[in-house]
Amino acid sequence: MGGLSKKAFQVEENRRDSNLPVLVIDGGALLFRSEQTDPDQAGQAGIIATALVDSYNLMAYDAVGVSSRDLAGGVEFLLALQDRAKFAWLSANLLDQKTGRPIFKPYLEIPAGNLRVAVVGLTDPTAELRAEIGGDYQLVEWPKILPGLIETLQERNDFIILLTGYSTANSRKIAATCPQINLIIPAFSVTNRPPEIISDTTMLTQTSRKGEYLGVLTIHPKASGRWDRGEKELLAMKRHELVILNRQEERFRDQPESQGRYRQLLEKIDKLGGQVKALEAELLKRPTREAESTFTGRFIAIKPSLPDDREVLGVIDRAKELVAESPGK
Amino acid sequence: MGRIGALLSLLIYLCGQPCPLAAAATGEAGFTILYSNTINGETDPCG
Numbered sequence: 001m002g003g004l005s006k007k008a009f010q011v012e013e014n015r016r017d018s019n020l021p022v023l024v025i026d027g028g029a030l031l032f033r034s035e036q037t038d039p040d041q042a043g044q045a046g047i048i049a050t051a052l053v054d055s056y057n058l059m060a061y062d063a064v065g066v067s068s069r070d071l072a073g074g075v076e077f078l079l080a081l082q083d084r085a086k087f088a089w090l091s092a093n094l095l096d097q098k099t100g101r102p103i104f105k106p107y108l109e110i111p112a113g114n115l116r117v118a119v120v121g122l123t124d125p126t127a128e129l130r131a132e133i134g135g136d137y138q139l140v141e142w143p144k145i146l147p148g149l150i151e152t153l154q155e156r157n158d159f160i161i162l163l164t165g166y167s168t169a170n171s172r173k174i175a176a177t178c179p180q181i182n183l184i185i186p187a188f189s190v191t192n193r194p195p196e197i198i199s200d201t202t203m204l205t206q207t208s209r210k211g212e213y214l215g216v217l218t219i220h221p222k223a224s225g226r227w228d229r230g231e232k233e234l235l236a237m238k239r240h241e242l243v244i245l246n247r248q249e250e251r252f253r254d255q256p257e258s259q260g261r262y263r264q265l266l267e268k269i270d271k272l273g274g275q276v277k278a279l280e281a282e283l284l285k286r287p288t289r290e291a292e293s294t295f296t297g298r299f300i301a302i303k304p305s306l307p308d309d310r311e312v313l314g315v316i317d318r319a320k321e322l323v324a325e326s327p328g329k
Numbered sequence: 330m331g332r333i334g335a336l337l338s339l340l341i342y343l344c345g346q347p348c349p350l351a352a353a354a355t356g357e358a359g360f361t362i363l364y365s366n367t368i369n370g371e372t373d374p375c376g
Binding site: 007011014015018020021022023024025026027028029030031032033045048049052065069112113114115117158159161163183185186187188189190205206207208209210211213214215216217218219220221 | 357358359360361362363364365366367368369370
């Protein structure tokens with residue numbers, strides 16, 4: 001938990017250095033180590049969970065997804081923490097059994113300069129969690145709730161982000177069903193997963209576990225919603241390479257002593273020409289010539305050598321004292 | 330001729346490239362996302 005004060009320093013530095021609006025979000029699985037807390041350790045886990053929320057408040061997080069693991073202290077515990085949080089806990093599919101309404105905010109709409117970004121939360125409905133939440137709440141599977149919600153959000157937003165406890169395999173199914181979702185950040189991960197375009201309009205990315213890294217993604221969305229896969233740049237590079245090879249071919253053509261090299265050159269030209277034609281055909285197949293969304297992404301390691309944010313450090317030190325004093329250690 | 334050829338091919342290459350300053354110069358709309366996941370209530374390695 002001590003690294004949070006260093007992470008806070010890094011978040012603030014990135015926020016200060018950015019000339020674009022900055023959103024700070026977490027895919028979920030923030031609070032607990034497992035889906036069920038050991039009763040003997042519940043007090044300490046609660047202290048740590050509270051300190052995490054206080055730290056995220058100081059870092060001015062915008063939204064965090066509610067994953068099954070965040071409910072390990074019970075729904076009421078998270079509802080109490082929600083009152084303490086200055087950011088939104090998001091879950092569109094954890095509903096009140098009686099009213100059928102979401103008990104956490106299902107989504108958050110954030111202005112980002114001239115753009116409007118919607119962030120949606122989706123909780124993974126594990127068997128353990130279903131048993132844990134009892135009869136007052138119900139968890140519904142994403143196909144029943146997500147397509148309609150996303151359809152509505154798309155009408156008034158330029159970009160849609162999904163924070164979810166569902167697996168990456170399920171995230172791919174979600175992307176296929178709801179192509180209006182532009183970015184998915186799943187809650188559970190082991191290693192950094194660099195931004196991967198999983199469908200024409202949806203990208204998926206994650207940071208590694210335990211807060212070892214901060215993910216940074218700069219996005220310029222376009223109305224088409226399609227991600228630029230860099231094919232135009234690749235075509236330009238290959239055309240450039242072909243021009244150079246053709247010039248070499250002219251030079252070697254009348255040099256009998258270089259026939260071996262000349263043959264190799266012709267093979268290379270032939271292969272490259274095929275690649276250029278294939279890329280040209282691929283780009284021509286595109287339904288429109290609309291501009292595509294572009295992005296750059298990187299991961300920043302939260303190193304022990306980073307300075308501490310004093311306020312977050314204070315929260316963490318106090319939590320450590322409370323854990324040391326609490327019974328059941 | 331060789332130099333002119335190289336210059337021409339460079340121009341062809343550059344014409345296909347997006348200008349890195351274009352977004353800033355035109356004020357292209359965008360935003361930055363700082364993100365994390367799977368903190369797991371853990372004492373992280375920096376502690």
